[in-house]
Amino acid sequence: RVGCVLSLHHFQFLVTKLGEDWIFLVLLGISMALVSWSMDYASAKSLQAYKWLYGELSWNVPLQYLVWVTYPMILIMFASLFCHLVAPQAIGSGIPELKTILRGVVLKEYLTLKAFAAKVVGLTAGLGSGMPVGKEGPFVHIASICAAVLSKVMTFFSGVYQSPYCYTDILTVGCAVGVGCCFGTPLGGVLFSIEVTSTYFAVRNYWRGYFAATFSAFIFRVLSVFNKDAVTITALFRTKFRMDFPFDLQELPAFAIIGISCGFLGAFFVYLNRQVVLFMRKPNALTRFLTRHRLIFPAVVTFVVTTLTFPPGFGQFMAGELMPREAINSLFDNFTWTKIWGSASPPGLGRSSAWFHPDVNVFIVLLLFFIMKFWMSAVSTTMPIPSGAFMPVFVLGASFGRLVGEIMAALFPHGILFDGILYQIIPGGYAVIGAAALTGAVTHTVSTAVICFELTGQISHILPMMVAVILANMVAQGLQPSLYDSIIQVKKLPYLPELGFGHISQYNIFVEDIMVRKVKFLCSQSTYRELLYLLDSTSLKTIPLVDSKGEMLVFTFLLHLHKIISWYCLKQIKSWEEAEMDKPLELDQIRIDPSPFQLVERTSLHKTHTLFSLLGLSQAYVTSIGKLVGVVALKELQKAIEGSTRSGVRLRPPLASFRDTIRKSSKPSKTSPAPSSPELLE
DSSP: OHHHHHHHHHHHHHHHHHOHHHHHHHHHHHHHHHHHHHHHHHHHHHHHHHHHHHHHTTTOHHHHHHHHHHHHHHHHHHHHHHHHHHOGGGSBOSHHHHHHHTTTOOOTTTTSHHHHHHHHHHHHHHHHTTOSOBSHHHHHHHHHHHHHHHHHHHHHHOGGGGSHHHHHHHHHHHHHHHHHHHHTOHHHHHHHHHHHHOSSOOGGGHHHHHHHHHHHHHHHHHHHHHTTSSSSSOOTTOOOOOSSSOOOGGGHHHHHHHHHHHHHHHHHHHHHHHHHHHHHHSOSHHHHHHHHSTTHHHHHHHHHHHHHHOTTTGGGGTTTTOOHHHHHHHHTOSOOHHHHTTSOOOTTOGGGGGGOBTTBOHHHHHHHHHHHHHHHHHHHTTSSSBOBSHHHHHHHHHHHHHHHHHHHHHHSTTOEEETTEEEOOOHHHHHHHHHHHHHHHHHTOSTHHHHHHHHHSOOTTHHHHHHHHHHHHHHHHHHSOOHHHHHHHHTTOOOOOOOOTTOGGGGTOBHHHHOBOOOOOEETTOBHHHHHHHHHHOOOSEEEEESOTTTOBEEEEEEOGGGTSTTGGGOOOHHHHHHHHTSBOOGGGSOEESSOOEEETTOBHHHHHHHHHHHTOSEEEEEETTEEEEEEEHHHHHHHHTTOOTTOOOOOOTTGGGSOGGGTTSOOOSSOOOOSSOOOOO
16 A cells, blocks of 8 residues: 555656646557557458458358358447447547537537447457448547546646646547547648647647657557568558659649549538438338347448459459558559550559459449449448548549549550650559548548648649649538538537638628527526426526526526535425425525626627637627627527528528538528527537
């Protein structure tokens, strides 16, 4: 016991000297690197066993088919069942929920050790099955859980992590580490996590995110070297493109075409993914049957996908034998496939030989791969297992870019003439640009360009990559919400839509146009009977406290109302109860927030949106010369931004007629009825 006390004292001394931040960030970096590497190692061994079993049965095609289909089905069904039994919150990506949590909303059970265990085990099984599911989104959730748990441990030695604002900072760092450690891309990881999860980012967290992500990515790559997966610390999908003249200016139109096309394709991917989820949520006989028998849907999806990718069958026409990482490495290679097809394979071709079929053109193989994997990825990411969409979309983008690159190489077989020198087209460079553009379009981020050059280890194509990513974003943002916002809408999580850029009407709509005027409140003279009636008639957990019913001057608001009368409900004497019910509230024994956030009636929609986004508010009270006149919550802001204001002004972005197909069936009226109580959150 004395030894424990001494060691605890020594650790507290270490924490005090080095600083809580540094200790926390180092522990987070090390733990996430170990988790990421362990998951990669286990899933790689699983895929190795899968390929070995398939290869050993080459003498019997029916048995090969049985193994090819059964092995992934067992793993996917195990992942689904494990998550359902341990923590259903682990299903899906996790980024939409984290985005909601960082907005100040409490989502129960999402940051627990049970969710961590379910996410790690389920994701490892999913990745080891070879199905088109990604690691990045779920791993952001895993890192955030790890950060939340570590913060509680650090609180034991120092109380600095108890503040709710500090908790938000911790989750932000966790998101950055999750992306950075997933592929060993700290720079793009931090930028991507900021773009995906934050509307406003506190600059004070910048160094924390970079330090933890860099440290974690370094350990992750060092572990790969120790395990002899790599010779030295290098990029995950290292390319060897020509550096002296990687591309010609005459190729920029082709890169622009890739960007614009990826914008439309990314928007369609989000739309298709959402339609599958909405179909599964429709109350009909089929969905009720699938809900009762939860393993049937993932089993059927896996069966269909593996059957179509079976190499001796249809899979031979779409490089079906390649696992996701093998596909990326081959799509990024330095060969021009149109020149190789139909001739002897050159040395060093490796797994890229899977793209060649003696009777089918390379263009057809690439096109079939893209079309088939497109809907397979959109459907697979809806299975009830931990799965992300980043890596499947990355593969799709790479195949589309490679297709354009091979077409360019066929159009200019001798290369492009510049300054008297012929420069060959590099189709692999087009693949990298396509991967960055499509992932950027689906996630509505620009940092995918940075992630791509960190993944490939070459910055040669950064200029056309940025052009393509920006064009893809421009198109996709006008057509559909990002994949994560789409999931937030489908799950009906509380969210705050972005304001359309350049709409002057956002300055002409004020809080008084959208607020709820019928506000439930208490005053200093309120009795327990009034409080009990209020609790029975509403589900609100917070309520404003005014000085009197006449003046309505707000000076505070109450928290956790149910705790106020919990002691009272245990009393058994009826007459005594009746007498007590008419007594005034004892406000000095109630938890009170003395400074509730307030707005004035003429606060513009733009300013209100900015304040809600910046401070993570779920509601704000509206006052006029200190008098309570209304309340605004996320629900009212959401309605106003999406065009359902009393004045009938619509704040929708260009091409928005394609967006929010969920709401197409019920057109909003120009005058939105004010609800009887605000949509406040716990």
